[in-house]
Amino acid sequence: MCGINGIFAYHPASSSPQEGELLRTRDAMVARGPDGQGIFWNQKRRIGMGHRRLAIQDLSDRANQPMHCPHQRFSIVFNGEIYNCSELRRELIAQGYGFRTTSDTEVLLQLYASDGSAMVARLRGMFAFAIWDNQQETLFLARDPYGIKPMYISDDGWTFRFASQVKALLAGGNIGNEPEPAGIVGFHIWGSIPEPFTLYRDIRALPAGHTQLIRNGHVEAPKPYVSIADILASGAQRTSNLDGFQHDLRQAALDSVKAHLIGDVEVGVFLSSGIDSGALLGLMRDAGQQRVRALTLSFAEFVGTQEDETPLASQVAAHYGAEHIVRKVTQSEFQADLPNIMLAMDQPSIDGINSWFISKAAKEVGLKVVLSGTGGDELLAGYSSFIEVPNWVKLMRGPSLIPGAAAASRFLARLSGIGVASPKSLGFVEFSGTYEGSYLLRRGLFLPRELQGFLPPDVLSLGLKRLGLLKRISSSLQPDPGSAIGRVCAMESANYLRNQLLRDADWASMAHSLELRTPLVDSVLLNQMAPYMPKIRALGGKATLAGSPSRPLPEEVLVRRKTGFVVPLSKWSHMEAKNFAANAANKGQASRQWALKVIAAQAKDAEGKAQIIKQSPIQV
Amino acid sequence: MTDAYGGYGGIAQYNRDILTALAQGQIVTQIDVMVRLAPDAAETLPEKINQAPPIKGRVAYAFAALIKALQTRPQLVFSGHIYHGPLAKLISKLTGAKLVSQLHGTEIWDQVKPVHLEPLDQSDRVLCVSRHTKSCLDRQSQLAQPNTLVIPNTVDAAFTVGDTQQAKAKFGIEGEKVILTVARLDTRQGYKGHDRIIRELSHLNSTISEGVIYLVAGQGPDLPRLASLARELGVADKVRFMGKVPIDGLPDLYRAADLFALPSTGEGFGIVFLEAMACGTHAIGLNIGGAPDALADGELGICVEESEFPAALAKALQAPPVDPIALSNAVRARFGREAFTERVLGLLSTLNS
DSSP, X not given: OEEEEEEEEOSTTSOOOOHHHHHHHHHTTGGGOOSEEEEEEOTTSSEEEEEEEOOOSSXXXXXXXXXXXXXXXXXXXXXXXXXXXXXXXXXXXXXXXOOSOSSHHHHXXXXXXXXXXXXXXXXXXXXXXXXXXXXXXXXXXXEOSSOOSOOEEEEOSSEEEEESOHHHHHHTSOSOOOBOHHHHHHHHHHSBOOTTOOSBTTOEEOOTTEEEEEETTEEOOOEEOOOHHHHHHXXXXXXXXXXXHXXXXXXXXXXXXXXXXXXXXXXXXXXXXXXXXXXXXXXXXXXXXXXXXXXXXXXXGGTTSTTOOHHHHHHHHHHTTOEEEEEEEOHHHHHHHHHHHHHHOSSOBSXXXXXXXHHHHHHHTTOSEEEOOTTHHHHTTOSTHHXXXXXXXXXXXXXXXXXTHHHHHHHHHHHHTHHHHOGGGGGHHHHTTSHHHHHHHHHOSSOGGGGBTTBOHHHHHHHHHHHTHHHHHHHTTOSOOSSHHHHHXXXXXXIIIIIIIIHHHHHHHHTTXXXXXXXXXXXXXXXXXXXXXXXXXXXXXXXXXXXXXXXXXXXHHHHSOOOOSOOOHHHHSHHHHHHHHXXXXXXXXXXXXXXXXXXXXXXXXXXXXXXXXXHSSOOO | OOBOTTOOSHHXXXXXXXXXXXXXXXXXXXXXXXXXXXXXXXXXXXXXXXXXXXXXXXXXXXXXXXXXXXXXOOSEEEEOSGGGHHXXXXXXXXXXXXXXXXXXXXXGTSOOOHHHHHHHHXXXXXXXXXXXXXXXXXXXXXXXXXXXXXXXXXXXXXXXXXXXXXXXXXXXXXXXXXXXXXXXXXXXXXXXXXXXXXXXXXXXXXXXXXXXXXXXXXOOTTHHHXXXXXXXXXXGGGEEEEEOOOGGGHHHHHHHOSEEEEOOSOOSSOHHHHHHHHTTOEEEEESSTTHHHHTGGGTSSEEEOGGGHHHHHHXXXXXXXXXXXXXXXXXXXXXXXXXHHHHHXXXXXXXXX
16 A cells, blocks of 8 residues: 655656656655655656555565566556455466565566556456556556546646645646636535546546556547446346355455455454444454454444444454454544644545544554455445435436426425425436436435535536536446446445545545555455346345354344444534534535535645635635 | 648648648548638648648638538548637538647637637547647636647757857847847737837846847837837837848848847747757747747746746846757757657547557
């Protein structure tokens, strides 16, 4: 787990990159990799790459990066983990490739030498990497299918830059900080910025499941090599015998957990009172891990309420004989950490506070790697969206086509007062007739119409055009995943999971030099579950996961009302304190308020603050 | 396009360069060029290129272009100016040809109308003359990521290092330090920046012992105003207005100068910077628009903020001379014909793939 960056003066007219910039960007990511650092320049000094290392596999200096192949043809900077690296290494050795380290980085290097860009299809893991081919003078970038590891790019027409973090690219000092309207509008709609946009016009994400080549002085457009929808669509073709679900899920989940335990350091686990993390803990035991330390957050505000995770988490920890570490977080710690949270937050997000504190707790006890249950709800249809979205579409497909129905329903909702308590209800008829529309209703914080009079008209109009809101969601449904549940799974995985949960997990854990691994966000596992996806709820869904460890989870975990991994944000956040009594029942409203506060703080933190604040409705 | 062969100025030069490079593509069999203007007698055209006689009227031009396209069924339509975008888009739609649009710079600095923006967003590729031009399109485009390619101006082979003393003698210069500007004399206030130099002449002549004279090459409606400004400031004898200098006279003019200065606020690129530096003459410009590209952010020429210009100008005139051969070579390495043609042919192969 690391921070990577690079500057490539690919255009013959461009000046050679400056080392100062390369180091400024690299060292803005010191928290991502405190254990080592390195840089590389090609002989002509047209490309420089930087790396900050968090040592997990092969702790020796031999495994430092940038790493080069023996003939110096290929050089790599890599952030992530390749879970099938021993298998790939064996194959490569059989083909005659030699290895000097036991790190997965060298496997990537040799696999690229062997297979070229097609190598990405062979990888199981989370990754973002760049490989320089000194012979062909090409730069190759790749990012994992789910987008667990970040990669941001910037191309001014002469020089191409990349880094693991947006703020690190800005710290280099040569990238403009003009705001991106699609980033601002996207954030207000989703609570996180939908890729490939960022808060800045000149910085984009390399989309998940994409590769990119820069060669012959041309930056080629990012190319998809796999998508969640691809995996689901091909799985839907293989649906035949559904009896094997229980067995296959157990095998596949155990296999994924085993794969995610590799490395030369201890692996802990984040434990909530839910099924996903509990099952992971059980499977870690099945995988043979002797000592397991499990971490849970506790909040005084939640004691005695349904939202208190600790009693049940303690029971699960005891059930599997794990050392349970309960970390208390108080309002005063939250207030004290808030400035650092805003600094570490690479892109504005309405979430991630929980990940911040649990990662902090893991670092305090000396853990470098932890497993997290993120992704279980997407994989096993755990969210209510898996029921609501298909129902809405079924119900509203007809009515939403009636001319004037959307406007009439907005009018009625306003008249009846429903629109005030639940602003999104105003858009129900307009959006609920399609999967993408229903998904927007389900996950959106604000609907586009609500942003009128709230964001400046030119920002809103250009931002919405670039976002292509519904088209962008429906692109996560290409090719068709083949079932209602598959469609929701694809939308949740390629939007909420990718842009919100995984991104938050990355910045919050990296800020504490902690590697977070997500065995339930794994393309191999998804591929194995894909044939069952159309019926995955009826087959038992998450309850089956609860029964997957050889010692199943306690019954209490299954019956507990789902709350997610929450913090008492609305109580703590200063601004909300006043309104809290009025809105206590409405988490949605609290999230909206928080969103405004976050973007204001991000704007304040950023270099381009004046411009972003101007474009954002809240003044700080 | 507006003009190409037989045209005068930076845009016509760029268009000629692009066409000449395209004609070198192996897959290119024929290029038909339709222009609005061609004031000079058309020279011999490169192989594969035909240029129809200019048609000034808009309607007649559009009509002729449509007819030509339907007759020749091109595979690629090149729109040389943003105002030709709607017509070029229509032609590419009718013929199924790919569309490449060119942005020269200033035409996209301000907000452009949707009718001109749309053809850009629908182009298979938009060629931008500078990073700044690309950035202007990025700001306005409705696409998540406009499909741009920066292809800067190139510099003609005629612009080389030569005998400076001989060149100075040709223009009757004896011992003085010479500042040169080659640009149209535009009435837009301060646009090309002649004023900024005229205003410094008195001060420069009092501090630099050899004396400083200012050669102004180019014609335009701003001449009377600039001449009267020089008189008002008492430096009329230090400024020589030379009128329009023919292309073949330019290399010696550049060589005769100690410093080429174009403190312009409106350069889409500034090909004259390249010409001057390719002749071995040091250059200075402002960090605005496309000029930083020609000056390579200060690595080839001096590139300063507007407020720093007077001090930087004085300093440049008193600095030890630059190595003309090294400067010329450095300019060619970045902007020479070879690099340019390679980029244009690279464009063809990426469009073809």
